[in-house]
Structure formats: C-alpha cells, structure tokens
Amino acid sequence: MENIRHYKPFQTGQYGIFLAFMIVCVVLSILTPGFLSGSNLLIIGTQVSINALLAFGVTFVIISGGIDLSLGSMVAVAGVASAMFAHPDTYPLVVPLGMGLLAGLAIGLLNGWVITKTKVAPFIVTLGTMTIGRGLALILSKGRPVSNLSDSFNFIGGGTVWGIPFPILTLIITFLICHFILNKTILGRYIYAVGGNEEAAHASGIDVGKVKLKVYALCGLLCALGGILLTSRVTTGQPNAGAGFELDAIAAAIIGGTSTSGGTGTMVGTLMGAMLIGVIGNGLDLLNVTSYYQLVVMGTIIIGAVVLDGLGKKNR
Amino acid sequence: MNHIGAMTEPIVRINQITKSFYGTKVLDQVDLELYPGEVLALMGENGAGKSTLMKILIGLLKADSGSISFLGKEVHSQKSGLEKTIAMIHQEMLVVPELTVAQNIFLGRERSFSGKFWLKDRVINQKAQGVLAQLGLRLLPTTKLKDLAVAEVQMVEIAKAISLEARVIIMDEPTSAISDKEVAALFAIIEALKRQGVAIIYISHKMDEIFRIADRIAVLRDGKMVHRGPAEALDTDRLVSLMVGRAIDQLFPEETTAIGAQLLAVKGLTRAPAFEDIHFELHGGEVLGLAGLMGAGRTELARVLCGLDSPHAGEIRIGGEVARLKNPQEAIAKGIGYVSEDRKAFGFIPRMSVKNNLTLSSLKQHRKGGTVNEKSEEKVMAENLLHLHIKASSGRQPVGELSGGNQQKVVLGRVLNTQPHIVILDEPTRGVDVGAKFEIYKLIHELKKSGKAILLISSELPEILGMSDRILVLAKGKQTALMSRAEASEERIMQHAVL
The missing domain is CATH 3.40.50.300 (P-loop containing nucleotide triphosphate hydrolases)
Incomplete structure (x- = not known):
C-alpha cells in the first residue's frame, strides 16, 4: 500500500500552472521594481479575491459536470440586496450580510432545482437565470445604484485587520473551507463521482439530484459573498455590477486544470488560476500596457493553459 | 490450409x-x-x-x-x-x-468522387452499394x-x-x-x-x-x-x-452448499414491453442463472430489481416483505447489490481512484463527523485488493487505467462493500480474461457459501450451466422455463430461449 498517505495538493498536470505562475512572478519582478512591494501584493490579493470566490463556486459546478453562467448576475442581485439593508443606522450588520447571502442562495437553488427536475442542460438554464438575475437586480434597485452604506458594511471590502485587507482574509478562509468540502467530505467525493460518470454514480446509490442541488446552491452562496465584497468595496450596490465576471471565474477554473467535461479539478488549481489572472493583469498595468492589449493577452493565456495541459497529458 | x-x-x-x-x-x-x-x-x-x-x-x-x-x-x-x-x-x-452508411464509408474521401466543392451523394451511394454487395450486405446506403x-x-x-x-x-x-x-x-x-x-x-x-x-x-x-x-x-x-501459464483443471468450482431461507420473491413482475409476468424465488446460498438471447429482457429485469427502473405491475418481496424500490439508494439499503453488464456506463468512475471507487456505494460507513475517514477507507481497500486480487499500481490509480478484469473486480468490490444479501451479476465476466474469469467464479462461489442469494445473468451457456443451482430462461420478455441444474443442458436452454 505504498504512497497512499502521500499528500498531493495538486493533481497531475497542475504543476505546470504553478510553474507558469512562478515564472510570471519572477519575470514581472525583474521588469517592474514595484511588483514585489508589499503594498502591490496586497493590491493584487484584493483584486483577485472576488474573482477567486466566484471561481471556487464554479469549480464545484464544473467538477460536477455542469456549468454556471449566472455568476455575474448573482453577484449583482446579492450586492443590491445587501446594500438595501446596509444604510447607516437601520439594521445590524448581520441583516445586510444575511439578505445578500440569501439572494445568492435562492438563485443557486433555482438553478439546481430546474436542472435536476427538468434535465435541461445547465448551460441553458443558467443562461436563463443570468438574464433573470440581472432583471431582479434592476427591479430591486429600481435601476439606480444603492448608495449611502454604513461604515461597518464598508469595512468588509475596504477595511484591514493587522494590516491585511479584509477581502484577502475572506479569500483565505473561503479557500480553506472549499478545499475542505471538496477533499474531506462525502459531498466532495460525490461531486467528483457525479461529474466523472453520472450514470455510474446513480447506479452506485448516490442521489445525483441532491448533489447537483447542493453544488449550485454552494455556487450561489459564494457568488453572493463576492457580491457583498464588491458592493462594500465600491460602497454602492450596483445593479449592473458583475457583468462578465462569470467568464473570468470560469477562466480561472480552467487555467487551474479543471476539465470542462467534469470529474477533475482542485481548489488549489483554481486559486492558482485566479492568482495568475490577477498577477498578469497587475503586471500589465505596471508595464503601462493598455487594457485593450490586456484582453488579447488574457485570452491567449486561457487557450495556452489548456493546450499546455493537453500536451502534458499526451506525454505521459 | x-x-x-x-x-x-x-x-x-x-x-x-x-x-x-x-x-x-x-x-x-x-x-x-x-x-x-x-x-x-x-x-x-x-x-x-x-x-x-x-x-x-x-x-x-x-x-x-x-x-x-x-x-x-x-x-x-x-x-x-x-x-x-x-x-x-x-x-x-x-x-x-x-451520417448515412455511404457517407460514413467514404468520409474524408468525398473529393475523389465529386468536384472540389459540391457533394455528389448519388455517386457515393452507388459506390457504397457496390462495396456492400461485394460483402453480401443487405444495407441501404442512405440509412x-x-x-x-x-x-x-x-x-x-x-x-x-x-x-x-x-x-x-x-x-x-x-x-x-x-x-x-x-x-x-x-x-x-x-x-x-x-x-x-x-x-x-x-x-x-x-x-x-x-x-x-x-x-x-x-x-x-x-x-x-x-x-x-x-x-x-x-x-x-x-x-x-x-x-x-498454468493448467486450469476446473473452471467451475464443484461444491454444493446448503440452500437457506427465501430472500427474494418476484411475482407477476412486468415492465412492458421489456418483460412480462415474471415469477421466481431466490434463496440464500443459491445461484439462479438467468439465460436468454439478447433482447430477452434479462438486463431490464435486473434494472428493476436494483431500483434503476420501476415496474409497471407485480411485486418484489425482499425477506418476505413487499419492497418498492424507487431508486438505487433504496435497493442498496434493502441489501441488493447490482453489477451492471455495461461497466463503463454504470459500473465505475473512470477518473476516480481505485480506493474512491471501492468505497463509493458505502461511503456513509466511513463517515467521521462531517468528513470521510480515509483511514477506515484504506483499511477496506487493503482488504478488497487482497481478497479480490485487484492489480493496480496503487490505491490512487484511476480505475479507467486498469484492465477490463481489474475494473470488473473493482466494481464487484464496490458492490460487495455495501454488504448485500442479494447480489445481481449481469454478465460479470464479459470482456474479462480467463484468469480473472476464474477468480470471479471463485468469488461467486464464496458468496454463495456465505449465504448470499445470487442472480447470475449470462449469455455464455457454459457459465450458466457451470455456476447455477437453478436456471430461469427468458424469451422475448416472457418466462419460458425454470429448471434445476440436473435437468438443464445447453440444448434445453436454447430450445426455451428461441421460443
């Protein structure tokens, strides 16, 4: 039984992502003296945090064999919902937090429920809820930004603890929880099983519908957390916030080695993917590359990562 | 020659x-x-x-x-x-x-019969007709x-x-x-x-x-x-x-075991049009062979017994009590284990490790607080690897990389780890090499000796005759014979199977 207890944080093929991340960091630190400064690293961490939260959520979904396009809309709904209860001297902090999380959870559950009950493809269902969610955010906010938020609420996205921005702490804690769920719990094992072979999982006695429902609910919760962080950071609940966020989050998961066909992927990989995206964006900013070119670079990296991953597999 | x-x-x-x-x-x-x-x-x-x-x-x-x-x-x-x-x-x-028969036959070579741009299906169909005729095949090129x-x-x-x-x-x-x-x-x-x-x-x-x-x-x-x-x-x-590399003197273990209490009884079970009005009883320590041609309804019957499909009529009694099996979870909870004939589709998760596949159906036995107790999982895996002779580089190896025989042993292990009383084996030795086949026969015999009831579905008559105590024959969804091993022969089974 050799090597059974040997701990492997990465799956085979993900060392490449780690290597790419290190190379990019070394190159950027040579090219731009400011890159490795403490303040810049904290900026990167803060910028990465929201995308990483969404990416963790969608990693659960993709491993289970699904996809979620409604991430950005859930960010908006949760952001607006929390902001509406976060005006100064109205409710204690738990109320806006709870309302935001509830909003994300509700849409996540809706996604999971429709997908398991109707067997319509997740791509289509979440394409629908993406639009519904955006509409709900506009309805709730009457189309206007929700501003004038309490200081305690604004601390979530803008405050620091022992000099570390609160979003980074949120990111670290959430990462640990997600990693734990995926690797140490029965639900985590079932997520891999459902994504790896749904028919076999069903025949093995796994309640596939329940697993999917939990996965989309979890994703909704994580998006809501991202929405609350964003709202707090910009001190406004924007109904148009989060548009296009789903693509960055899916990109982070895929760069991190999660296969879109389901059954494989890790939270460590997704975290690396999100950080790689963040570091490259930051580095290009420091190098004064305009955002137009940044988009081209980012797209190339997404494809490049998957191509390299494929080459690595072939060589084995 | x-x-x-x-x-x-x-x-x-x-x-x-x-x-x-x-x-x-x-x-x-x-x-x-x-x-x-x-x-x-x-x-x-x-x-x-x-x-x-x-x-x-x-x-x-x-x-x-x-x-x-x-x-x-x-x-x-x-x-x-x-x-x-x-x-x-x-x-x-x-x-x-x-695509059609003709289009598939000439896929990628369309240019040699047509112009550079336009497809000429008529020419391709004619050519295909020629090839089909050459082989004496009665297929339409346009299907x-x-x-x-x-x-x-x-x-x-x-x-x-x-x-x-x-x-x-x-x-x-x-x-x-x-x-x-x-x-x-x-x-x-x-x-x-x-x-x-x-x-x-x-x-x-x-x-x-x-x-x-x-x-x-x-x-x-x-x-x-x-x-x-x-x-x-x-x-x-x-x-x-x-x-x-060694002589197999006896492929089928020849021992008789005492037949125990009735564990499964099926009365008038129907799921039209796959099968109708099936009656049989299954006892502990007994192997009931289920024979029939392809499409006779054997796998469909097994799927109903393990909760994958629901019956239209009739009843299933497990240990004397009427059981309604709405899903595989309930069947497993009632002590039914099912090894599918299509192990790639229903048997295992190819990218998952040997260990995780083995414990997949019984994961709740390894619950510790909110987490999976990997130590107890590894203990079960070690026993499984030894007992079932699973050849894998380690417990972490994905099951998709194993040979057919070892994949089948992993599926058997997963099912047996749920501690079933009734084991349904649908073509357990399909696509499995001779060595593994022999080991699976030995395993079936062990299960039988330990008092489990076994329903063995097989298209290989020597296997049915070698392993079964009684043999149930299906033809076109109907039960045509139920015979004891002593009465059975390949000819008799075939007579009832082609009815």
Missing part, C-alpha cells in the same frame, strides 16, 4: 518487436507473421500485450526495437500508407451517427448510422475497410455486443474476406468462436509470444493453459 504453404509470402511480418512503458516490458521480442486469406486469432489475457502490439502494427505506437515488413518491404515510418492497408475494427465504434443495430454498424466499418482496399483487418472483440445470429452473419463476411485474400487478425475471449473461425492461433503471455500454430493443434483446455 494450403494457403499457408511455404511458398506463400506473408503480408505482414513482425520481427522481434520490443516495447516498454516506464521500464516495464510490455512486448518482449515478439515475432508474428500474417498470410493472405487467413484468420489469425491473437489470444492472451488482458494486459498480455495484444492491444499494444496492434497499436504498433497500425502505427499508433512506436516500437523500441524490432521491425515490421509489409509485403517483404520493411516499413520504417508508420505513416507510409500502412494505415490504409491495415484497418482496425474497434471495440468502440468510430462512426458518425448522423443513417444511428438507425442501425450495433452489428450493422460493425458491418459498415468492415465495408469502409474494404473500400480502402485494406489487406489486413484487425477485429478487436467484434462479437462482444452482438447476438448469435449476427455473429453468424459476421463469420460469413469473414469467409468472404478470406476468399478475397484479406488477412484477419481476430481478437476475442470467446473460445468457441476462436475454434470456429481461426486458421492459426498466436498466444501472447506477459509480453512474450508463447505459441504460434494451426488452430487444429489446440483445444480449449490447452489454449487456456497457454494463456494463463
């Missing part, structure tokens, strides 16, 4: 081929020659090196050393047109379901592949190979998914191919087929070619012992 005279030059000569993966020799100085118009059966257990050798022959893999000559000329680059003269009919069909039976799709693949003027056709388990009648049709085509001078490499685990169709037999064992010779010189026992 005159075509294998000393004067005939082989089409293909494989010379001292050696191939290693990660330091393990998979093929060790293998020699093989193939003559025009012969059927060569390539035999060996799973993992003996058959598929590696075939992949080298068709150019998918490169040998470490050795050479291959084709019509007397050594082939250096595997891309020198050899792939066109050697065709492989795969176990997994490589066709486009939405879509998705509307064909598995056996017919295979025929299309053979037609495609012929249209490419293949001189060598490799058939890998061509009969694993087709009925006896279709096997007869396939063998007729093989005869036609032989007359045209095509050489066929035939890979199968089914002994009776080998002796029906093969002119010569080559046996690989642990990467070495241990036997090459005419088929007449061997019999089943001798061939099996060549493959496994």
Whole structure:
C-alpha cells in the first residue's frame, strides 16, 4: 500500500500552472521594481479575491459536470440586496450580510432545482437565470445604484485587520473551507463521482439530484459573498455590477486544470488560476500596457493553459 | 490450409518487436507473421500485450526495437500508407451517427468522387452499394448510422475497410455486443474476406468462436509470444493453459452448499414491453442463472430489481416483505447489490481512484463527523485488493487505467462493500480474461457459501450451466422455463430461449 498517505495538493498536470505562475512572478519582478512591494501584493490579493470566490463556486459546478453562467448576475442581485439593508443606522450588520447571502442562495437553488427536475442542460438554464438575475437586480434597485452604506458594511471590502485587507482574509478562509468540502467530505467525493460518470454514480446509490442541488446552491452562496465584497468595496450596490465576471471565474477554473467535461479539478488549481489572472493583469498595468492589449493577452493565456495541459497529458 | 504453404509470402511480418512503458516490458521480442486469406486469432489475457502490439502494427505506437515488413518491404515510418492497408475494427465504434452508411464509408474521401466543392451523394451511394454487395450486405446506403443495430454498424466499418482496399483487418472483440445470429452473419463476411485474400487478425475471449473461425492461433503471455500454430493443434483446455501459464483443471468450482431461507420473491413482475409476468424465488446460498438471447429482457429485469427502473405491475418481496424500490439508494439499503453488464456506463468512475471507487456505494460507513475517514477507507481497500486480487499500481490509480478484469473486480468490490444479501451479476465476466474469469467464479462461489442469494445473468451457456443451482430462461420478455441444474443442458436452454 505504498504512497497512499502521500499528500498531493495538486493533481497531475497542475504543476505546470504553478510553474507558469512562478515564472510570471519572477519575470514581472525583474521588469517592474514595484511588483514585489508589499503594498502591490496586497493590491493584487484584493483584486483577485472576488474573482477567486466566484471561481471556487464554479469549480464545484464544473467538477460536477455542469456549468454556471449566472455568476455575474448573482453577484449583482446579492450586492443590491445587501446594500438595501446596509444604510447607516437601520439594521445590524448581520441583516445586510444575511439578505445578500440569501439572494445568492435562492438563485443557486433555482438553478439546481430546474436542472435536476427538468434535465435541461445547465448551460441553458443558467443562461436563463443570468438574464433573470440581472432583471431582479434592476427591479430591486429600481435601476439606480444603492448608495449611502454604513461604515461597518464598508469595512468588509475596504477595511484591514493587522494590516491585511479584509477581502484577502475572506479569500483565505473561503479557500480553506472549499478545499475542505471538496477533499474531506462525502459531498466532495460525490461531486467528483457525479461529474466523472453520472450514470455510474446513480447506479452506485448516490442521489445525483441532491448533489447537483447542493453544488449550485454552494455556487450561489459564494457568488453572493463576492457580491457583498464588491458592493462594500465600491460602497454602492450596483445593479449592473458583475457583468462578465462569470467568464473570468470560469477562466480561472480552467487555467487551474479543471476539465470542462467534469470529474477533475482542485481548489488549489483554481486559486492558482485566479492568482495568475490577477498577477498578469497587475503586471500589465505596471508595464503601462493598455487594457485593450490586456484582453488579447488574457485570452491567449486561457487557450495556452489548456493546450499546455493537453500536451502534458499526451506525454505521459 | 494450403494457403499457408511455404511458398506463400506473408503480408505482414513482425520481427522481434520490443516495447516498454516506464521500464516495464510490455512486448518482449515478439515475432508474428500474417498470410493472405487467413484468420489469425491473437489470444492472451488482458494486459498480455495484444492491444499494444496492434497499436504498433497500425502505427499508433512506436516500437523500441524490432521491425515490421509489409509485403517483404520493411516499413520504417508508420505513416507510409500502412494505415490504409491495415484497418482496425474497434471495440468502440468510430462512426458518425448522423451520417448515412455511404457517407460514413467514404468520409474524408468525398473529393475523389465529386468536384472540389459540391457533394455528389448519388455517386457515393452507388459506390457504397457496390462495396456492400461485394460483402453480401443487405444495407441501404442512405440509412443513417444511428438507425442501425450495433452489428450493422460493425458491418459498415468492415465495408469502409474494404473500400480502402485494406489487406489486413484487425477485429478487436467484434462479437462482444452482438447476438448469435449476427455473429453468424459476421463469420460469413469473414469467409468472404478470406476468399478475397484479406488477412484477419481476430481478437476475442470467446473460445468457441476462436475454434470456429481461426486458421492459426498466436498466444501472447506477459509480453512474450508463447505459441504460434494451426488452430487444429489446440483445444480449449490447452489454449487456456497457454494463456494463463498454468493448467486450469476446473473452471467451475464443484461444491454444493446448503440452500437457506427465501430472500427474494418476484411475482407477476412486468415492465412492458421489456418483460412480462415474471415469477421466481431466490434463496440464500443459491445461484439462479438467468439465460436468454439478447433482447430477452434479462438486463431490464435486473434494472428493476436494483431500483434503476420501476415496474409497471407485480411485486418484489425482499425477506418476505413487499419492497418498492424507487431508486438505487433504496435497493442498496434493502441489501441488493447490482453489477451492471455495461461497466463503463454504470459500473465505475473512470477518473476516480481505485480506493474512491471501492468505497463509493458505502461511503456513509466511513463517515467521521462531517468528513470521510480515509483511514477506515484504506483499511477496506487493503482488504478488497487482497481478497479480490485487484492489480493496480496503487490505491490512487484511476480505475479507467486498469484492465477490463481489474475494473470488473473493482466494481464487484464496490458492490460487495455495501454488504448485500442479494447480489445481481449481469454478465460479470464479459470482456474479462480467463484468469480473472476464474477468480470471479471463485468469488461467486464464496458468496454463495456465505449465504448470499445470487442472480447470475449470462449469455455464455457454459457459465450458466457451470455456476447455477437453478436456471430461469427468458424469451422475448416472457418466462419460458425454470429448471434445476440436473435437468438443464445447453440444448434445453436454447430450445426455451428461441421460443
């Protein structure tokens, strides 16, 4: 039984992502003296945090064999919902937090429920809820930004603890929880099983519908957390916030080695993917590359990562 | 056998081929020659090196050393047109379901019959008709592949190979998914191919087929070619012992066990049109064989018993109590274990490790707080690996990488880890090599001795006759006979099966 207890944080093929991340960091630190400064690293961490939260959520979904396009809309709904209860001297902090999380959870559950009950493809269902969610955010906010938020609420996205921005702490804690769920719990094992072979999982006695429902609910919760962080950071609940966020989050998961066909992927990989995206964006900013070119670079990296991953597999 | 005279030059000569993966020799100085118009059966257990050798022959893999000559000329680059003269009919069909027979046959070569731009389906259909006629196939060139039976799709693949003027056709388990009648049709085509001078490499685990169709037999064992010779010189026992390297004196363990209490009773069970009005009882310590042709409703019956499908009428009693099995979870909770005939689709999660597959159905036994107790999982896995003789590099190896026999043992382990009282085995030895087959028989016997009730579905009559205490025969969804082992014979079962 050799090597059974040997701990492997990465799956085979993900060392490449780690290597790419290190190379990019070394190159950027040579090219731009400011890159490795403490303040810049904290900026990167803060910028990465929201995308990483969404990416963790969608990693659960993709491993289970699904996809979620409604991430950005859930960010908006949760952001607006929390902001509406976060005006100064109205409710204690738990109320806006709870309302935001509830909003994300509700849409996540809706996604999971429709997908398991109707067997319509997740791509289509979440394409629908993406639009519904955006509409709900506009309805709730009457189309206007929700501003004038309490200081305690604004601390979530803008405050620091022992000099570390609160979003980074949120990111670290959430990462640990997600990693734990995926690797140490029965639900985590079932997520891999459902994504790896749904028919076999069903025949093995796994309640596939329940697993999917939990996965989309979890994703909704994580998006809501991202929405609350964003709202707090910009001190406004924007109904148009989060548009296009789903693509960055899916990109982070895929760069991190999660296969879109389901059954494989890790939270460590997704975290690396999100950080790689963040570091490259930051580095290009420091190098004064305009955002137009940044988009081209980012797209190339997404494809490049998957191509390299494929080459690595072939060589084995 | 005159075509294998000393004067005939082989089409293909494989010379001292050696191939290693990660330091393990998979093929060790293998020699093989193939003559025009012969059927060569390539035999060996799973993992003996058959598929590696075939992949080298068709150019998918490169040998470490050795050479291959084709019509007397050594082939250096595997891309020198050899792939066109050697065709492989795969176990997994490589066709486009939405295209027609003709379109599939000529896929990628449309330009040779048409202009540069416009498709000429009429010309392609005519050409296809010619090829089909040459093989005596009664298929319409305009039928879509998705509307064909598995056996017919295979025929299309053979037609495609012929249209490419293949001189060598490799058939890998061509009969694993087709009925006896279709096997007869396939063998007729093989005869036609032989007359045209095509050489066929035939890979199968089914002994009776080998002796029906093969002119010569080559046996690989642990990467070495241990036997090459005419088929007449061997019999089943001798061939099996060549493959496994030891004599298997008795394939089926001959012991009787005491029949215990009734564990399962089925009354008037119906799921139309698959099966109707099925009655039987199953006792502890008993093996009930379920025989019948393809499409008789055996697998459909098993799926109802394990909660995958619901019955339309009738009742299932487990331990005397009426059981309504709405889903597999309930069936497992009531002590029913099911090993599917299609292990790739229903048996295991290919990318998951051996350990995680073994404990997948019984994961709740390893719950510790909110987490999975990996230590207790590993304990169960260690017992399983030892008891079931699962050969894996480690418990972390994905099951998708194992051989068919070992995959099946993992599925068996997963099912047995739920501690079932009633075990339904649907074609448990399909696509499994002789060694693993023997181990599965021994396991069934052990289960029987430990008082479990076993429903054994099999298309192999020797297996049904060798293992069962009683035999239930289905024909077209109806129960046609229930006989004891003493009353049963291959002829009697077949009489009732074709009814």
